[in-house]
Amino acid sequence: xxxxxxxxxxxxxxxxxxxxxxxxxxxxxxxxxxxxxxxxxxxxxxxxxxxxxxxxxxxxxxxxxxxxxxxxxxxxxxxxxxxxxxxxxxxxxxxxxxxxxxxxxxxxxxxxxxxxxxxxxxxxxxxxxxxxxxxxxxxxxxxxxxxxxxxxxxxxxxxxxxxxxxxxxxxxxxxxxxxxxxxxxxxxxxxxxxxx
Amino acid sequence: xxxxxxxxxxxxxxxxxxxxxxxxxxxxxxxxxxxxxxxxxxxxxxxxxxxxxxxxxxxxxxxxxxxxxxxxxxxxxxxxxxxxxxxxxxxxxxxxxxxxxxxxxxxxxxxxxxxxxxxxxxxxxxxxxxxxxxxxxxxxxxxxxxxxxxxxxxxxxxxxxxxxxxxxxxxxxxxxxxxxxxxxxxxxxxxxxxxxxxxxxxxxxxxxxxxxxxxxxxxxxxxxxxxxxxxxxxxxxxxxxxxxxxxxxxxxxxxxxxxxxxxxxxxxxxxxxxxxxxxxxxxxxxxxxxxxxxxxxxxxxxxxxxxxxxxxxxxxxxxxxxxxxx
Numbered sequence: 001x002x003x004x005x006x007x008x009x010x011x012x013x014x015x016x017x018x019x020x021x022x023x024x025x026x027x028x029x030x031x032x033x034x035x036x037x038x039x040x041x042x043x044x045x046x047x048x049x050x051x052x053x054x055x056x057x058x059x060x061x062x063x064x065x066x067x068x069x070x071x072x073x074x075x076x077x078x079x080x081x082x083x084x085x086x087x088x089x090x091x092x093x094x095x096x097x098x099x100x101x102x103x104x105x106x107x108x109x110x111x112x113x114x115x116x117x118x119x120x121x122x123x124x125x126x127x128x129x130x131x132x133x134x135x136x137x138x139x140x141x142x143x144x145x146x147x148x149x150x151x152x153x154x155x156x157x158x159x160x161x162x163x164x165x166x167x168x169x170x171x172x173x174x175x176x177x178x179x180x181x182x183x184x185x186x187x188x189x190x191x192x193x194x195x196x
Numbered sequence: 197x198x199x200x201x202x203x204x205x206x207x208x209x210x211x212x213x214x215x216x217x218x219x220x221x222x223x224x225x226x227x228x229x230x231x232x233x234x235x236x237x238x239x240x241x242x243x244x245x246x247x248x249x250x251x252x253x254x255x256x257x258x259x260x261x262x263x264x265x266x267x268x269x270x271x272x273x274x275x276x277x278x279x280x281x282x283x284x285x286x287x288x289x290x291x292x293x294x295x296x297x298x299x300x301x302x303x304x305x306x307x308x309x310x311x312x313x314x315x316x317x318x319x320x321x322x323x324x325x326x327x328x329x330x331x332x333x334x335x336x337x338x339x340x341x342x343x344x345x346x347x348x349x350x351x352x353x354x355x356x357x358x359x360x361x362x363x364x365x366x367x368x369x370x371x372x373x374x375x376x377x378x379x380x381x382x383x384x385x386x387x388x389x390x391x392x393x394x395x396x397x398x399x400x401x402x403x404x405x406x407x408x409x410x411x412x413x414x415x416x417x418x419x420x421x422x423x424x425x426x427x428x429x430x431x432x433x434x435x436x437x438x439x440x441x442x443x444x445x446x447x448x449x450x451x452x453x454x455x456x457x458x459x460x461x462x463x464x465x466x467x468x469x470x471x472x473x474x475x476x477x478x479x480x481x482x483x484x485x486x487x488x489x490x491x492x493x494x495x496x497x498x499x500x501x502x503x504x505x506x507x508x509x510x511x512x513x514x515x516x517x518x519x520x521x522x
Contacts, residue, residue, distance in 0.1 A: 158468045162501070163478040163485040170459040170483070170503035173433075173450045175275070175282055185241040185376050186481065186505075188265050188275050188284075189248040 009038055219321035219337045222353050224313065229358035232256060237330070237381035238268070243374045243481030252378075315454050318342055318429035327352055329361040330378045339455065344368040345427040345510040347482070349455060357383050365482055367507065373482040421447075421462055421498075424517035427510060429453040458504025458514065465489045465497040477508070484511045492520035 005028055008021040029035045175184055217225065236253045253264040263277040274285045315321060319339045327334050334352035341348060348370075352362035362377040430451040446463040469489070478485040486508075487501045502515040 156469065158466070159473075159476050159487065160478070162469075162499075163476070163487065166459070166461050166501045166503050167478070167480055167483060167485050169448065169461070170450075170457075170485075172282070173448070173459050174457050175277070184252075184263070184265050184275060185239060185248070185250050186243065186374070186483070188250060188267050188273055189241050189243065189246065 005035065006038065009035065217335075219323050220313070220316055222323065222335055222337050222358070223315065223321065223339075223351070225358040226351070226353045226360055230254070230360065231261065233357060233359060233383055234385065235357070235359055235381060235383045237378045239376055239378045241374070241376040242372075244372065245481065249379075314429065315339065318346075318427075318453060319455075324350075326355075329354075330381050332356065332361060332381065334361045343428065344507070345513075346453070346456060346506050347373055352377075354381070357381075359383070365505075421518055421520045423460065423514065424519050426451055426514055426517070427453070427506070430458070433457070456505045458502060458506055458511065460514070460518065461499075461501040461503070462518065463499050465499040469499065477512075479508070484508050486511050486515045488515050488518075490518070490520065 005025065008025050009029075025035075029039060171186065174186075234255045237251075239250050239252055241248050241250060248270075249268040251264075251266045251268055255262045260279040261277060262279075263275070265275040267273040271287045272285070273287075276283050276285065319341050322338045322340070324336045324338045327336055329352050333355045335355055337351045337353060339349040339351065347365045347367055350364040350366065351360060353359070354361050359381060360378075361381065362375070364375045365373040367373055430453045433450045433452050446461050448459060448461050450457055450459045474489050476487050482505050483503060484506065485501065485503045487499055489497050489499055491497045498520065500515055500518045502511050502518075504511050504514070506514075
């Protein structure tokens with residue numbers, strides 16, 4: 001399987017795919033069991049990164065219906081002028097940065113014998129930054145704003161249940177108060193098991 | 197021949213009307229069509245992680261909206277709306293059912309129409325082109341927020357019926373948050389017998405989501421807290437409710453700007469959550485849930501939870517803006 005289609009698949013899972021990519025992935029996946037498995041794997045990885053619970057039985061999309069649901073891209077008004085960060089671009093950028101970093105390290109290592117005070121200065125600078133950061137942390141009141149998002153998976157069960165119940169309650173408010181095709185599908189599709 | 201001429205004239209007038217509509221008028225027309233047109237269709241919904249397929253049926257009977265939305269994949273789940281009453285039929289092992297047993301919901305007092313006429317105050321509305329969705333010609337309307345505190349929405353509206361055919365929600369970097377699209381859509385005249393929900397046999401468990409309010413709910417001023425900040429254009433809907441978690445009363449207020457909504461829940465912080473993080477967050481598709489435990493001067497701490505289809509930073513700002521009166 002080509003790496004390109006896997007990149008497109010990953011973009012689909014991340015919600016970053018263009019219509020064209022989505023169409024291509026769906027077409028490929030119809031006849032490709034390996035790609036279907038990859039879809040499930042990537043979905044699981046994506047779920048873990050989002051802090052979602054994983055279910056034992058991962059429901060796979062109905063690929064035929066999916067294919068039918070997305071018309072040819074030529075028939076859709078294009079609104080895809082966003083500046084999506086392509087993975088390939090990211091890899092290229094990372095390579096350039098790593099290359100520059102390596103050159104810098106080698107350069108310092110090569111030049112340090114000629115400038116004996118350089119190491120000490122660098123160490124002092126690093127120390128001062130660390131000390132400064134610690135000082136700020138110890139003087140400030142306990143900051144609780146950081147206790148979220150990244151550690152959602154560690155939320156106590158009680159809190160997870162409450163979040164789920166409030167999520168459903170919000171869904172119901174929206175459905176009853178302004179139920180339209182814009183809101184109802186979200187409510188009916190809400191998967192209790194994939195929400196922490 | 198005469199009939200052909202009349203039909204042609206009628207078609208031309210319709211075409212001219214369609215051409216002359218502004219973006220705002222298209223949204224108004226969509227809102228009206230969604231309320232008044234009988235339609236049946238199949239749609240796909242992708243929330244950024246999961247793709248589902250749903251059968252959607254919308255019928256007006258005796259002036260009352262009746263809707264049925266069935267989940268075609270996975271466990272059976274069917275939402276039924278009969279005027280203000282909404283129920284959902286689920287299988288015995290659906291987790292939704294377990295959740296319902298723990299939370300006793302209040303009832304919504306009234307419903308409100310989506311104030312599309314005010315959308316222009318907070319969104320830039322524009323007709324961006326024409327496309328083809330579900331074998332129908334659709335006008336694409338972009339609804340882009342003036343402030344990045346909410347998502348942009350792109351709507352494809354059927355030129356013939358003015359029904360919604362596709363919608364996309366996108367963040368400020370234009371990344372897709374969710375998308376729904378009808379794959380087929382039919383308008384039809386429906387006989388009452390064809391669409392009567394009441395006499396149907398159900399194979400699963402029916403959960404009553406919300407009914408009409410039976411008791412007076414205290415106003416927000418009476419409950420001792422208020423919001424310092426909500427995004428511009430969001431108005432409190434007439435849907436304040438009181439529910440309960442065990443013996444704790446939960447106060448629920450909903451705000452909407454006509455397209456998206458968020459809910460605020462305030463309850464006494466449960467003892468079981470004393471060791472939980474002071475702030476916590478859950479994300480489900482495009483919906484964000486955040487909770488804060490707030491210690492206020494009156495005594496026991498409260499738990500403030502905000503749920504909304506808004507960017508995280510906006511939901512957090514709303515939650516942190518909930519203040520308790522001294």
